[in-house]
Amino acid sequence: MFPRWQDLTPRRARNPQVAPSSWSRFMEVVRVEGLGKTYPGGTKALEGVSFSIERGQIFCLLGRNGAGKTTLLRILATQLKPTAGRAFVLGHDVLQDPKAIRPHIAVVPQEARPQMMLSPYDHILYFCLIRGRSRADARERTRKVMDDLGLWEHRDKLASDLSGGLRQRLIIAMALVADPEVLFLDEPTIGLDPLGRRSVWHMLRELTRKGATILLTTHYLDEAEMLADDLLIVDKGRTAFLGTVEAAKGDTGVGMRVIVEPPAGNGTGPPEVLEPRSAEEVLAIVERGLREKRKVTFKPASLEEAFIKIVGGSIEVEDT
Incomplete structure (x- = not known):
């Protein structure tokens, strides 16, 4: 048993200007304890998952296909x-008080699709209106979010005439336009080109600076590495890792790699791949490279390497 909400000071003051709201400024916006989900027939999608998310954080949920990410988000x-x-969201129990949660959240499900016979402008405007905004405010918000996501020039087209990437941007814009306090995103940048992904990243950061809290699932580990304040890796429905990106790398022993190419003019033998554990070892490798006229390349530790070490095994086909 735990309280409905808990005030605390954030572990990392990345957003010191977080805007206050009707809730406590630095409360745990999401709190989960021992969460489980067993589907009819006995299939366990989640078992004993616990974590918390603070206001203004971007929390990334990672795992292989079938690990239970979408189940947890739903x-x-x-x-x-x-x-x-x-599980509690904004102090309310998801089982006992879901109606108190829904006005303050927005969801971008993985399978979301726009209405093909509506324009992007109408999609976003109508969604903003049904969230209770005035018509003038809804128009202003619609213009801004469409500008931010590069949709304004496509505002009058039918959704059926948009590319897959533009449709995905439209779905995200519908979620962002009402300034939700908590945003749940299931693979939000899938299908977007690099510029589109970065536009979404920028908007997510802007939302957190205003006090929003974001939980997203992604298979793009560079995205998690770029955005996550904390991350949860689930495997077969259970917690495999909970913490920061840097902690994931450190806990798995993933460190910087140094690639030393063969000496110039001495054939094409395989390069040496070294994992120095100290500054002295790095310096020694560089000095040897200079002395032997060998090219030395530094490869920083990646979240992808840590993820593979944490979950291992093969990739499943379907997500629950």
Whole structure:
């Protein structure tokens, strides 16, 4: 048992200007304890998952296909009931008080599709209106979010005439336009080109600076590395890792690699791949490279390498 909400000072003051709201400024916006979900027939999608997310954080949920990521996100978005444990969003129990949560959240599901016979402008404007905004405010918000996501020039086209990437941007814009306090995103940048992905990243950062809290699932580990304040890696429905990106690398022993090419003019033998553990070892490798006229390349540790070490094994086909 734990309290409905808890005030605390953030572990990392990345957003010192976070805007206050009707909730406590630095409370745990999401709290999960011992969460489980077993589907009819006995399939366990989640088992004993616990974590918390603070206001203004971007929290990334990672895992292989079938690990339970989408199930967890849907429970927190009040779309699916857990079978064990408890979960709170903005101080409200997802089982006991879902109606108090829904006005303050927005969800971008992985399978979301626009209405093909509506324009992007109408999609976003109508969504903003049904969230209770005035018509003037809705028009202003619609223009801004379309500008930010590069949709304004496509405002009058039918959704059926948009590319897959533009449709994905439209779905994201619909979620962002009402300035939700908590945003749940399931693979939000899938299908976007590099510029489109970076536009979304920028908007997510802007939202957190205003006080929003974001939970997203992604298979793009560079995206998680760029955005995550904290991350949870789930494997077969259980917690495999919980912490920061740097902690994931450190806990798995993933460090910087140094690639030393063969000496110039001495054939094409395989390069040496070294993992120095100290500054002295790095210096010694560089000095040897200079002395032997060998090219030395530094490869920083990556979250992808840490992820593979944490979950290992083969990739499943379907997500739950």
